[in-house]
Amino acid sequence: MRHIFALIVVGTLGLGLFYTLSHIPFGKGLSEVSKYYVENAIDKNDPHAGATNIVTDIVVLYRGFDTLGEVTVLFLAATGLSVFFFGLKKKEYTCEPSLIVKRGTGIIFPFILLLGVYIFVHGHLTPGGGFPGGVIIATGVLLIYLCCRDYKAPHSLFKVIEGSMGTLFVIVGLIGLIVGGSFLFNFLGAGKTGELVSAGIIPILYIVIGLKVGAELSGLVKDTMEDV
Template sequence: MRKVVAIILASAFFAVLLVSFSNIQQADYGEKEYYYQNPINGSYANESVPSHYISNTKNETGAVNAVTAIVVEYRGFDTLGEVTVLFTAATGVSFLLYKTRGGKKRTEANLILKEGSKLVLPFILLTGAYIFIHGHLTPGGGFPGGAVIASGFLLMMLSYPKFFMKERAVSVTESMAGITFAFIGLLGLVFASSFLQNFLPLGDAGYILSAGIIPIIYIAIGFKVGSELSSIADKLKEVQK
């Protein structure tokens, strides 16, 4: 009975979704000119938000990658909140699984996995660091780079049952990264006009040393995400029963 009702409701929802999607004007969503009224002088700006981002990112922020410019520069406060959510989740996991360390015995992994993961780990860490250092030039950034680094540590945990993250080092890395993020935002308040505003020279777009504070913040985010995800994996690994 329960399943029948669920199937009927889900199919009805499917039909509703399809009908509503058929009204989306797909072809000109990003291209259409949206008119916004300027609150100060009452004029209508002849520009849409996406086209503003695409045409002005390079001049305003110095970053080539528009997604990175949005995440770190235009909506940097949002990203600070998101990092806080991630931190809260990691804290919750650590809190709930505090006393479960040293669970049941696990079988040793075989030789190929152990030696192979030892060989591959430095390259995984290097790839993760490359991804978040080049966040303003290539696709990627702090979040994917941190996830890649955490996957490297996860591989070590899978192959060595006795591999633990050093809790002290993880928490110090995480706190330093978070402090760097907030401190750079406060420096923007001091040297420029608002929180998280760029106060460093923009440099030549397309080079590593460009885009002002964007690479610094993204490196901090990379360290923070990497340490938090590895500590989540480390806590979830040692669960009894």
């Protein structure tokens, strides 16, 4: 009975979806707003521009307020998860991790951190940015938990980084509000395109986001692996 009902719902929705999608042109051209973004991506006169990576340009400058909300949602999820996991006994491991895992972690962990930092520092030039970089850093923390069963992560350090980076994001936005008249205004100018120090506040904000996401997800890993 349940299967038939589900099939009817899925079929109806599928027909509707097919009807809608068949009316959307595929692979024809850019929308009007995207044309504006692409045309103004690298231009000395426009304060919004200067990044090689147009996606980063949109995410951090045009939709910077949305990104602030996104970071807040991630923070709320991490907080909610630690609330649910508070006082919960985690699983006891019966065997030690193998020698390969232990030695390999010692060798590879600094490089994972380096890759994470590289990805969020070069967010305005290459694919990547704050969120993937932070996730890669958290992967390194998870690897440490897998190799050392009784490792205790520095909880207060994560909280300090998280809080100060969140504040710094808002402060950068407020400086833009004072200097340029709008929240997250690019007050540093475009700079020389293609260089590491360019694109105004995008690298600053992406370093802030990368550290914040890295600390947040590391705290999330800590909550799931440790007895709180």
